[in-house]
Amino acid sequence: MKRYKRVPVFNGTSGSHRREVEFSFDGKRYVGLQGDTLAAALLANGVGIVGRSFKLHRPRGLMGRGIEEPNGLVQLEAGGFDEPNVRSTLMPLYDGLKAKSQNAWPNANRDLMGVLDKFSSLLPASFYYKSMIWPNWHFYERLVRPVAGLGKSPTVPDAQKYQKRNVHCDVLVVGGGPAGLRAAFLAGSAGLRVILADDAEQFGGSLLGERFQIAGAPASNWVRDMVSRLEKMDNVQLLLRTNVSGYYEHNVLSAQQRVANHLGPVNQSGRLRERLWKIRSRAVILATGALERPLVFANNDRPGVMLASAVRMYVNQHGVVPGSNVVIATNNDSAYLTAFDLHAVGVRSLTVVDTRPVVDSALTTRLKAAGIQHYVGYGIADVVGKRKVRAVKLAKHLQAGNLEGPHQTVPCDLVAMSSGWTPTIHLFSQAGGSLKLDDTQLCLVPDACAQSVKVVGAANGAFSLAKCLEEATSGAMETLRALAVKEAPDLLAPAVDAEHGETLRIQPYWYTQSALTSKQWLDFQYDVKVSDVELAMRENFVSVEHVKRYTTGGMSVDQGKSSNFNILAVMAELSGQPIVKVGTTRFRPPYQPVTLGAFAGGTVGKLYAPYQSLHATSAHRALNAKFGDYGWQRPDFYPRGTEDIVQATHREVAAVRNNVGMFDGSPLGKLEVKGPDAARFLNRMYVNNLSTVKPGSARYAMLSNDNGVLIDDGVVVRLAEDHFLVHTTSAASGRVFLLMEEYLQCEWPDLKVHMNNVTTQWANVTISGPKARDVMQQVESDIDFSATTFPHMQFRSGKFAGANARILRASFTGEVTYEISVPARYGQALWTFMEEAGERFGITPYGVEALEVMRTEKGYLHVGADTDGCSNALDIGWGKVIEKKADDFIGRRSLQRPEDKRNGRLEFVGLESLDASSPLPVGGHFVDAYTTGHPTRSDGYVTSSCLSPTLKKSIGLGILRDGFSRLGEEVRIYSNGRVILARVVPTAHFDPKGERLNA
Secondary structure: OOOOOEOOOOOOOOHHHOOEEEEEEOOEEEEEEOOOEHHHHHHHOOOOOOEEOOOOOOEEOOOOOOOOOOOOEEEEEEOOEEEEEEEOOOOEOOOOEEEEEOOOOEOOOOEHHHHHHHHHHHOOOOHHHHHOOOOOHHHHHHHHHHHOOOOOOOOOOOOOEEEEEEEEEEEEEEOOOHHHHHHHHHHHHOOOOEEEEOOOOOOOHHHHHOOOEEOOEEHHHHHHHHHHHHHOOOOEEEEOOEEEEEEEHHHEEEEEEEOOOOOOOOOOOOOEEEEEEEEEEEEEEEOOOEEEOOOOOEOOOOOOEEEHHHHHHHHHHHOEOOOOEEEEEEOOOOOHHHHHHHHHOOOOEEEEEEOOOOOOHHHHHHHHHHOOEEEEOEEEEEEEOOOOOOEEEEEEEEEOOEEEEEEEEEEOOEEEEEOOEEEOOHHHHHOOOOEEEEOOOOEEEEOOOOOOEEEOHHHHOOOOHHHHHHHHHHHHHHHHHHOOOOOOOOOOOOOEOOOOOOOOOOOOOOOOOOOOHHHEEEEOOOOEEHHHHHHHHHOOOOOHHHHHHHHOOOOOOOOOOOOHHHHHHHHHHHHOOOHHHHOOOOOOOOOOOOOHHHHHOOOOHHHOOOOEEOOOHHHHHHOOOEEEEEOEEEEEEOOOOOOOHHHHHHHHHHHHHHOOEEEEOOOOEEEEEEOOOHHHHHHHHEOOOOOOOOOOEEEEEEEEOOOOEEEEEEEEEEEEOOEEEEEEOHHHHHHHHHHHHHHHHHHOOOOOOEEEEOHHHEEEEEEEOOOHHHHHOOOOEOOOOOOOOOOOOEEEEEEEOOEEEEEEOOOOOOOOEEEEEEEHHHHHHHHHHHHHHOHHHOOEEOOHHHHHHHHHHHOOOOOOOOOOOOOEHHHHOOHHHHHHOOOOOOOOOHHHOHHHHOOOOEEEEEEEEOOOOOOOOOOOEEEOOOOOOOOOOOOEEEEEEEEEOOOOEEEEEEEEEOHHHHOOOEEEEEEOOEEEEEEEEOOOOOOOOOOOOOO
16 A cells, blocks of 8 residues: 655644554554544555445545545444544544444445446436336335445444533624634624634634745734634634534524544543534624535546645645646646645646646746646546546547547546635525626625625635635625624735636536546535436436436535536536526535534433423322323322332222322413403314303313314313413423414414413312312312302312412313412422311322323313324314304314315224223224234224223223214224224213212
């Protein structure tokens, strides 16, 4: 394996003065130097093949220098936590780094799947749509799945931590290159709060890899001076290793900061690894630079074919010369810098191939003086070599990508190519900005945007350093004026020694039309070739979005950073349209892949969601309560002695049915709706009529969505003519509140209504059972609890045990029930007080399990458990309720559809097992007949079930096809290979007339 020589980096630090760093790749040990990226170290050690292409498994070498790199994706291995798809060009080298190639077996150098390349003609774009039809997809799936995908997901948890931060600023500058540094300095000097974010390890951008001079000194000196000044400004925050990946409305941007990825193995427990920033900025300056485009010619994907700017960066920033016999192929001026920089470090075998018929005389003179061969009006017809570049074949370029022989072979071990530059306008486009074509520079540049954003430097098509700094100055000053900064610094851009002219003097060369287009690569990761675009357009996929999906071009891990514009240009060439007419695909965040852990932040494990605890939690614990997670931590049951969950639940049910029980109902949703139009508003929201509810009364109500599907239920209390208390299910209070707010703000803004979610402001203790009234009458209160004065579904407020209380007679058990609500601070005191007040009556605490048994016995519906995503109000027997309501409500029109009223819908019914001791299986399906191994139609399923301790039999609830007309019928329930017989009965198994409820 050939190791390339090291040279001093341009900032003056000799390679010999940098500490050696040991690392491994594909099991082999190598040595790099401190400050290298993994990519630079691999190049220095002569590792030519770093990966394989996704589809054809062609050998791939490093092509780029940063985020645009499509080939050098590796899997990092450390302590059992493997991180896939790490860009080697962005991964700093550290001691002990272990990496391996992806999408190859056993490794990238020797990949057995490389045989697919021999069958490339059988695997054109979207071949799977046309070939994997017979007998079915599943036949091929078992073959495709094991070889699909890039990298392997980690098999153990990541022991490190992730964090989220929110921050506000006046100006966010994205990009720490020359334009970004200049803009941040001007904004910071004006006293504004500034954030400067860059995804590299150090500020400087392109200046770190170029031999430019500012004010007669190396540009790196200017970078150090600017960073030093910014660091001294208290109003400026510098964020390195931070990729701003998303731009949203109202100047909200997201950024991922790699806090410790560069420090070593990722298995160190407790170390903060990455941070996700949510940045809200008054104004944004995008100085995101530009990406060099690859030239498109035959076999342009061979290892050893690189971007010209990447070659310069490895030479100047890392001191790695990736070739000794180099061909530079270009259609613009910028690639000539690569020839001059290579010559400056001692490379003498240099050839420049330019597709343009005429080249600036200054460049020609300089090449001649350096002894560099120069082919003007020539292009690369083919690359010689399979696993690495050995030579290129040149031919005369006539026009529009047509080359004409005879071919001239030029030996080389490196091809540095450039087809111009593409401004990095992803964030601008995400912000809603429009683009226009710069005909001079042959690239898409920003046009207009409604948000407060300014694009400067190379991102705006200013590819010379002088122009870049001038734009940064003018752009920053415009931003300051827009922010009403009265005393803006009036500083001229620093003097720059010109490295090339104001423009690239580029001429289009989009692909080699006279060569095999099936060997010319556009998307290097996904093996998308010019021939694939040709095929898509022949098959009438003319929309850029359709071509993208048909060919998968631009859908690879690099998200088309190096390929998108070339694909657009090829489409324009094939269709005869200008590029601007072809359009662009939609730019979606994130611009750069973001670790899922960063999105999650600290919300993992026990912190996945905040625990909501009851106000009387300590009192429940004192009673040996066993808690369940329902969003709120709620007692499931209260075991005594050696009781298990079944024994404790049955005892609690018996206590409520025969005596009296107490339940903590604090999580029940409580929404206050107030205003002159409150009644009209709720009547539109809910299925049944709420406008006729009188103050002091309550009514059970059902809520549906626009599609008529049931989404919640609850008891609505009218506190006054203009004041309602709406109860929702415990889990739905938040979403029902937001739904109502949306309708108020967006659909009915004319209604005079205010809402407030007061769920957590009130604590509740529910007293239920035949002796519930006796317990209530033990407490000093100005409320009369007698049956005639305070009947079922009535509400009273007043003093209760000295506290202001709201008391509702409503029941989910089927017994006389009082729901007592007091301000939250009295929650635990109320529980303890009622426990003492009911002691003489044998009051028993009961949990959610007992409540579920009693509501099943009573046949009360639980929306979400006893309904599915299609259940409507008609399916639960509310047809007459709807007929009686004259006013409109959400979902009413949907209920008029034939589908919602047809026979054969799943309807809510009761069930009882023919074998009283056999529980009905929740989720078990109703079937007409069942034969092992043969599919059969489901007629619905069991939704709730219990062995009723009150009725001494197995009962349940379910949704059954045409269930209302099948009362008394015996049905078969299939579950886990068994068939259980049951009878369809009314839903109310216990006290169907409600005599106990109304006692």
